[in-house]
Amino acid sequence: MTSNRGHHDRTPPDGADDHVLAEWLATVAGERLLEVRAEGLEGRELKDAGDQAAHDLLMRLLATIRPEDSVLSEEGLERDVDKAKRLSAKRVWIVDPLDGTREFSEIPRDDWAVHVALWEDGDLVAGAVAQPALGETFSTAAPPVVPDRSSERPRIAVSRTRPPAFVEALAAELDAELVPMGSAGVKVVSVVRDITDAYVHAGGQYEWDNAAPVAVARSAGLFCSRIDGSELRYNQDDVSLPDLIVCRQELSEAILDFVRVHGTD
Numbered sequence: 001m002t003s004n005r006g007h008h009d010r011t012p013p014d015g016a017d018d019h020v021l022a023e024w025l026a027t028v029a030g031e032r033l034l035e036v037r038a039e040g041l042e043g044r045e046l047k048d049a050g051d052q053a054a055h056d057l058l059m060r061l062l063a064t065i066r067p068e069d070s071v072l073s074e075e076g077l078e079r080d081v082d083k084a085k086r087l088s089a090k091r092v093w094i095v096d097p098l099d100g101t102r103e104f105s106e107i108p109r110d111d112w113a114v115h116v117a118l119w120e121d122g123d124l125v126a127g128a129v130a131q132p133a134l135g136e137t138f139s140t141a142a143p144p145v146v147p148d149r150s151s152e153r154p155r156i157a158v159s160r161t162r163p164p165a166f167v168e169a170l171a172a173e174l175d176a177e178l179v180p181m182g183s184a185g186v187k188v189v190s191v192v193r194d195i196t197d198a199y200v201h202a203g204g205q206y207e208w209d210n211a212a213p214v215a216v217a218r219s220a221g222l223f224c225s226r227i228d229g230s231e232l233r234y235n236q237d238d239v240s241l242p243d244l245i246v247c248r249q250e251l252s253e254a255i256l257d258f259v260r261v262h263g264t265d
């Protein structure tokens with residue numbers, strides 16, 4: 001984890017490898033978002049201005065620093081030619097310039113994030129999640145160490161606005177507490193930080209919503225899979241990746257068992 005403060009020049013650290021670059025990109029895009037948030041905009045205008053500013057900055061920096069690589073971004077409309085290129089590319093940056101756009105527009109909420117992941121040759125190889133309002137970036141450059149669990153009762157992070165219907169029943173089965181918050185990245189980071197013990201989602205999401213969070217969670221030794229226990233796959237033709245589990249290893253079997261028996265409807 002690094003502090004966000006002090007990255008004011010927009011050139012990457014000398015000799016940055018992909019991990020350090022991901023961390024730097026997420027951090028500077030987060031700083032840009034803090035600037036946008038201070039401009040006095042509200043509601044839809046603030047959301048759009050944030051999405052656009054962070055997307056433009058990340059696209060410009062990646063085009064300059066890694067011109068050979070492809071990019072899949074939430075804010076970029078992907079044309080067929082871009083998609084064909086992405087699917088045959090060796091390296092693809094999967095970015096969500098602003099995850100938790102709704103919460104970003106609700107000042108002073110801090111549950112929004114910037115996601116930067118790198119997919120190479122079939123799997124995620126690096127990633128960073130910045131939580132700019134906390135001044136923190138979590139990344140594979142320095143894989144986070146998950147603290148000892150501070151709560152005996154499991155805490156499950158869920159979407160604040162679109163929690164899957166089955167999580168209430170899951171929480172009852174596990175005698176767990178639900179902790180609603182915005183942003184997939186922030187929810188994964190909450191598991192990394194021992195604020196929660198698991199993040200369970202179903203019903204819709206895209207690769208950019210969870211690629212960087214999963215890269216960071218894997219590097220921290222957390223369990224990550226689809227809700228049915230299958231592998232999370234990135235840089236697919238269809239970029240919908242609607243469900244996932246990220247949790248402490250010791251909770252994975254109980255969560256997967258519940259889904260196996262009860263499904264997610």
Ligand SMILES: Nc1ncnc2c1ncn2[C@@H]1O[C@H](COP(=O)(O)O)[C@@H](OP(=O)(O)O)[C@H]1O
Binds near residue numbers: 205
């Ligand atoms: N049912 C759904 N369908 C599509 N996207 C969803 C979704 N539920 C959550 N997401 C996306 O996942 C991210 C985290 O959502 P949440 O805060 O509700 O957990 C958000 O990304 P954006 O903020 O980048 O749009 C949101 O759009």
Ligand SMILES: [Mg+2]
Binds near residue numbers: 074096099100208209
């Ligand atoms: Mg998102």
